Amino acid sequence: MIRKKPKKKVFSKVKKPRKLPPRKDQWALLAALKQIKYFDPDNATITINFKKADPWSLLWNPTTNELLGIKNSLFTDVELKGKGILNLPAMKSFIAFQDHPSLEDYDFSKNFISKLITPIKWEFLGKGKQIDYRSDKFNLNDYFLYYHKFGEYDQNMPIIKDHKVSIYYDRVNKLIKIAGGKLTVTERGIIN
Amino acid sequence: MDNFLKYVVAAGAGAGILYLIQQNQIEKNLPNPEAAIEEELAKRISSEPKDTYRDSLERYRSSRES
Numbered sequence: 001m002i003r004k005k006p007k008k009k010v011f012s013k014v015k016k017p018r019k020l021p022p023r024k025d026q027w028a029l030l031a032a033l034k035q036i037k038y039f040d041p042d043n044a045t046i047t048i049n050f051k052k053a054d055p056w057s058l059l060w061n062p063t064t065n066e067l068l069g070i071k072n073s074l075f076t077d078v079e080l081k082g083k084g085i086l087n088l089p090a091m092k093s094f095i096a097f098q099d100h101p102s103l104e105d106y107d108f109s110k111n112f113i114s115k116l117i118t119p120i121k122w123e124f125l126g127k128g129k130q131i132d133y134r135s136d137k138f139n140l141n142d143y144f145l146y147y148h149k150f151g152e153y154d155q156n157m158p159i160i161k162d163h164k165v166s167i168y169y170d171r172v173n174k175l176i177k178i179a180g181g182k183l184t185v186t187e188r189g190i191i192n
Numbered sequence: 193m194d195n196f197l198k199y200v201v202a203a204g205a206g207a208g209i210l211y212l213i214q215q216n217q218i219e220k221n222l223p224n225p226e227a228a229i230e231e232e233l234a235k236r237i238s239s240e241p242k243d244t245y246r247d248s249l250e251r252y253r254s255s256r257e258s
Contacts, residue, residue, distance in 0.1 A: 036225075040232065040236065041236065046232055048225045048228050048229060049222050049225065049228075050225050051219060051222050051224070051225075052219060053219070054224065056225065123233060125229065125232075125233075169229050169233070171230065174226045176225075176229075
């Protein structure tokens with residue numbers, strides 16, 4: 001008598017698509033963060049530089065209108081596929097900012113919110129002066145350093161026109177938030 | 193003329209290498225951004241006046257008691 005071998009269960013190798021985080025937690029990865037300048041309470045300029053060896057990124061959340069500085073080691077990118085992705089607010093911001101649609105670049109930060117220690121305690125650092133970021137937003141793989149000022153000022157007068165953009169810091173998660181005023185990201189880049 | 197060109201190229205290459213070494217050194221000497229921010233916040237707290245409302249209240253109470 002020949003015994004039949006028990007049938008092996010065949011598991012489907014097709015992975016289920018990853019569920020996206022809620023919209024308020026979807027971030028568009030804009031550029032590499034290089035420098036932040038802000039005014040401390042005594043109106044002195046504080047400059048924070050970001051090293052090449054320990055890179056940080058600049059993310060944008062179109063739902064809450066916030067820019068976020070985050071260490072690259074704290075999140076991973078997700079390549080998005082499927083219908084309706086182009087209609088996501090973060091994706092729209094990304095396409096508007098980068099100026100060159102390329103499916104490989106449609107990365108949002110992974111749902112890093114789940115890794116954060118909450119509630120996040122934002123400490124006010126000061127009024128935003130300037131951020132420098134490195135991006136290939138106008139030509140693919142052609143990187144330039146861009147400088148964005150958050151207000152109008154010169155060396156003698158710290159703030160001529162305050163655009164009400166502020167910088168905050170979270171000690172526990174090591175995050176930098178830039179928010180306030182009319183901060184937004186459009187085809188013209190970061191605007192405030 | 194050839195020798196002159198060699199000197200110019202060698203000087204240029206030397207200057208380039210020196211520049212790269214200098215940039216690398218500057219990069220190495222930069223503090224960590226989070227450390228820099230936390231140091232700045234700590235300075236801010238330490239420079240705040242230490243005589244708080246509670247201090248003045250206690251001083252007032254002790255003066256009343258005496």
